[in-house]
Amino acid sequence: MRFFSTKAKSLGFAVAASVLSFSAFAQSWPSGNVNVVVPWPPGGPSDIAARPLGKGLNENLGKPFVIDNRAGGGGNIGTAAVVRSKPDGQTLLVTSSAPIVINPSLYKNMTFDPLKDLAPVTNLLRVPLVLVVHPSMPAKNLKELMAYIQAKKGDFSFASSGNGTPQHLTGELFSSTTKLQMNHVPYKGSAPAISDLLGGHVPMMFDSTIAIMPHIKSGKVKVIAITSAQRSPLLPDVPTFAESGVPAIESYAWYGLFAPAGTPKDVIAKINAEAQKVMKGADFQKVLHDTGSAYVGDTPENFSKFVHAEHAKWGKVVKDSGATVD
Known part of the structure; x- marks a missing residue:
């Protein structure tokens, strides 16, 4: 029993020392x-x-x-x-x-x-994403945009800031959820994608409010819907996808x-x-x-x-x- 007690005490001291060591480590962070x-x-x-x-x-x-x-x-x-x-x-x-x-x-x-x-x-x-289109697009809301894309029968493209970005995959989620055929055009970042959207070279893209907001405010793009669960205070007049009839699209x-x-x-x-x-x-x-x-x-x-x-x-x-x- 005495041997067991000694071992238990030693183990207890070791655990305590370890805890104190980690605590001291945290206290000293950052060390440089x-x-x-x-x-x-x-x-x-x-x-x-x-x-x-x-x-x-x-x-x-x-x-x-x-x-x-x-x-x-x-x-x-x-x-x-x-x-x-x-x-x-x-x-x-x-x-x-x-x-x-x-x-x-x-x-x-x-x-x-x-x-x-x-x-x-x-x-x-x-940050929520926003679905925007070139101002020349006839669609004024998500229902009209979906009808327009469907009528194109696969001859419709959307831009993104790059392969594998949330912008790209939100477009893929939109495509698979709505069963709409769209071609993905990846860019090396938001800036060149937005530039081609403004120039009318691509008709549509998803982008974060961080990147696209100045162009929404200037009227250079037409905003269709936002991917957040609730409307954004930055865009109080823009409906969510859920409000527009596609509740599966929630993305940030x-x-x-x-x-x-x-x-x-x-x-x-x-x-x-x-x-x-x-x-x-x-x-x-x-x-x-x-x-x-x-x-x-x-x-x-x-x-x-x-x-x-x-x-x-x-x-x-x-x-x-x-x-x-x-």
Whole structure:
């Protein structure tokens, strides 16, 4: 009994020491410069979330949070770099949903599994998409647009900001849900896709409110419907797809904060708490307002559940559409 008691005490001390060690690790975070990888070119929507977040964390914690844009491979290159980094909270990822919940189904050869190799910290932005058409299109609402596309019998195209983006897959979801035949025209980003839409070279596209709002306000595009569950305060006169008779179309371009898998839970908890402090500040609240996003800061556990649900949803859309990249 004395031997068992001694072993139990030793085990207890070891567990306590481990807990104290992890706690001290969290207390010391960040220990130096934090590298915030954005796996997209500078100036994109992920930057709109990452830069005010990094600025706020820098101001609150007194350590530099350096935005590191590593574009390529549909977000896979920068994301893979975070996966390979040391799980100590000194390297973080801010990305759109594509490399997390779409690319695993779209790319045949992924070098990482985002559900296993990344630790969700919190959602940062959740932005609805808008279905817009060139002003010359005769359709004034979704019902008229669907009739117009059907009459084209497959001779109709829609643009997107690239293969595997939420914009692309929302178009595929719309096509499969409504049984309408449409040809996908991918571009390298929203800007060139919008440029061709404005020029009348493509008749229709889905895009986030972040990118398309200036062109809606200027009247250079005609807006048909929004993919959110409720109308957006930025576009109060624009009906949702549900209001327009197609309730299956609910879609968002979302942007989240992640760390490498294996990062201690108390470090994740501290990063989450500090990120949410920034998100509740005036600078980030302005970002939420300007992009039409509600506050979406959440616990790591709830964000993980959201990510898994999105993975299942978009995996099915990819499979049903037959979309592939490599």
